[in-house]
Amino acid sequence: MNGNTSFDVVVIGSGPGGYVAAIRAAQLGFKTACIEKDSTLGGTCLNVGCIPSKALLYSSEMFHFLQKDGKTHGIEISDLRVEFSQMMKRKQEVVTGFTQGVAGLFKKNNVERITGTARLLSPNEIEVTKDGQTQKIQARYTILATGSEPIALPFLPFDEKIVLSSTGALSLPKIPKKLIVVGAGVIGVELASVYSRLGTQVVVVEMLDYICPMMDQTIRKTLLQTLKKQGLEFYLGAKVTGAEVGKEQVAVYVEHEGKKLTFDADNVLVAVGRRPYSKGLGLQDVGVQVSPRGFVEVNQDLQTNIPSIYAIGDLIDGAMLAHRASEEGIAAVEKLAGLHPHVNYMAIPNVIYTHPEVAAVGLTEQEAKDAQLKLQIGSCLFKANSRARCIGDTDGLVKIIGEANTGRLIGMHIIGPNASEMIGEGVIAIEKKATISDIAYASHAHPTLSEAIKEAALNALGHAIHF
Numbered sequence: 001m002n003g004n005t006s007f008d009v010v011v012i013g014s015g016p017g018g019y020v021a022a023i024r025a026a027q028l029g030f031k032t033a034c035i036e037k038d039s040t041l042g043g044t045c046l047n048v049g050c051i052p053s054k055a056l057l058y059s060s061e062m063f064h065f066l067q068k069d070g071k072t073h074g075i076e077i078s079d080l081r082v083e084f085s086q087m088m089k090r091k092q093e094v095v096t097g098f099t100q101g102v103a104g105l106f107k108k109n110n111v112e113r114i115t116g117t118a119r120l121l122s123p124n125e126i127e128v129t130k131d132g133q134t135q136k137i138q139a140r141y142t143i144l145a146t147g148s149e150p151i152a153l154p155f156l157p158f159d160e161k162i163v164l165s166s167t168g169a170l171s172l173p174k175i176p177k178k179l180i181v182v183g184a185g186v187i188g189v190e191l192a193s194v195y196s197r198l199g200t201q202v203v204v205v206e207m208l209d210y211i212c213p214m215m216d217q218t219i220r221k222t223l224l225q226t227l228k229k230q231g232l233e234f235y236l237g238a239k240v241t242g243a244e245v246g247k248e249q250v251a252v253y254v255e256h257e258g259k260k261l262t263f264d265a266d267n268v269l270v271a272v273g274r275r276p277y278s279k280g281l282g283l284q285d286v287g288v289q290v291s292p293r294g295f296v297e298v299n300q301d302l303q304t305n306i307p308s309i310y311a312i313g314d315l316i317d318g319a320m321l322a323h324r325a326s327e328e329g330i331a332a333v334e335k336l337a338g339l340h341p342h343v344n345y346m347a348i349p350n351v352i353y354t355h356p357e358v359a360a361v362g363l364t365e366q367e368a369k370d371a372q373l374k375l376q377i378g379s380c381l382f383k384a385n386s387r388a389r390c391i392g393d394t395d396g397l398v399k400i401i402g403e404a405n406t407g408r409l410i411g412m413h414i415i416g417p418n419a420s421e422m423i424g425e426g427v428i429a430i431e432k433k434a435t436i437s438d439i440a441y442a443s444h445a446h447p448t449l450s451e452a453i454k455e456a457a458l459n460a461l462g463h464a465i466h467f
């Protein structure tokens with residue numbers, strides 16, 4: 001246990017919300033500690049989420065590209081095969097690099113790292129337990145950043161061997177021959193993509209009639225078509241009614257279009273959402289208000305009903321995104337320092353790292369219509385984009401939504417190559433209240449994929465050049 005017991009700011013949880021909050025707090029001159037129960041820093045995102053999944057998505061995409069399109073590009077490899085253990089080893093090295101990197105950043109910024117499980121004792125006192133030993137810490141302010149955990153289905157509890165959460169699916173010892181994915185949200189389609197590219201027969205079972213509910217309708221329809229083209233099998237509007245889990249296999253029972261179906265597989269990935277994680281945190285003991293769905297309730301300054309306690313990230317309601325948590329972490333501590341931070345939730349991008357990638361910022365067309373706004377919509381298919389044709393990656397489109405009275409951009413939706421990087425233009429445009437016209441008349445380098453954004457803006461104005 002550590003010597004220091006009294007801090008200005010104590011952050012509980014070291015994910016992208018917590019570690020960023022702790023570093024910023026220290027930069028602002030607060031004596032800061034970050035308490036983490038796990039042996040490595042970085043939380044879900046760095047250890048078992050964003051980072052390892054993106055490492056595997058990239059490796060599997062390279063393999064798939066060479067296998068499917070290598071010949072077209074004049075690249076032939078005679079013995080192309082997957083060495084799965086090496087792919088996993090590399091993924092782990094990427095993760096370790098980052099988690100050690102955060103430890104280094106803590107040292108550099110004078111953030112005290114405390115390893116153990118934190119429990120609130122009072123508005124200014126925290127108990128930390130590690131290996132049966134406890135330590136009491138005084139905190140002028142506490143930032144709760146304990147994140148979220150995967151939701152299990154009652155008849156499919158996670159064993160991480162056969163019945164997997166995203167954590168287990170990112171650390172499988174071998175490539176499954178057959179995989180059932182329950183839930184076609186972001187985790188479902190990303191991990192289904194990884195294994196499908198590596199040769200697994202993947203069946204995705206989704207309760208709704210469409211995939212990726214948070215995305216714009218045009219985009220999610222295009223994504224479904226392209227994923228089907230890649231060989232993924234989808235059962236939409238389907239209900240998982242039960243399962244039988246054996247030692248090596250699982251049978252999943254599904255009702256679909258009035259028929260009872262049974263899917264046998266080596267593994268089932270349950271990706272039906274995540275819920276806030278606050279187990280053992282002592283919220284009730286201290287009287288921190290929690291919503292019926294388990295989210296800690298906060299005001300616009302991210303402050304709970306207990307004035308010295310703040311909460312950020314997946315623990316509070318909103319899109320469960322690493323970068324949102326980071327923005328909130330910074331905002332919470334800057335507020336404590338007397339600054340005037342502001343998180344613009346309209347300008348927080350949302351990305352799905354399938355191929356093609358999906359990226360969005362602002363309102364979907366449906367959300368804008370529900371808000372009864374007068375819209376100005378334009379789009380551009382990547383088929384009409386010269387760079388997309390040069391690289392042979394023409395599936396997808398850019399869709400731009402403006403508010404007709406002001407001309408301002410209120411939504412940008414991209415499905416296509418490098419969508420995750422391109423969405424930055426939409427983020428800045430929304431953040432800076434740019435108009436569709438600003439985008440349409442800004443010069444975009446030729447030939448680039450981002451010209452599709454300019455062209456979609458021109459299309460919204462009624463004078464696209466290239467189609």
Ligand code: NAI
Nearest residue numbers: 183184185186187188205206207271272273274320351352
């Ligand atoms: P999700 O909320 O994105 O999707 C869950 C899906 O499961 C929905 O389509 C839902 O209709 C479906 N579903 C729910 N119950 C079902 C049932 N009984 N049978 C069949 N389908 C069912 O949740 P997901 O994919 O688990 O991700 C959790 C969170 O993690 C999300 O909020 C997401 O934002 C975040 N995340 C973000 C990533 C990114 O930014 N690229 C990557 C991975 C996760």
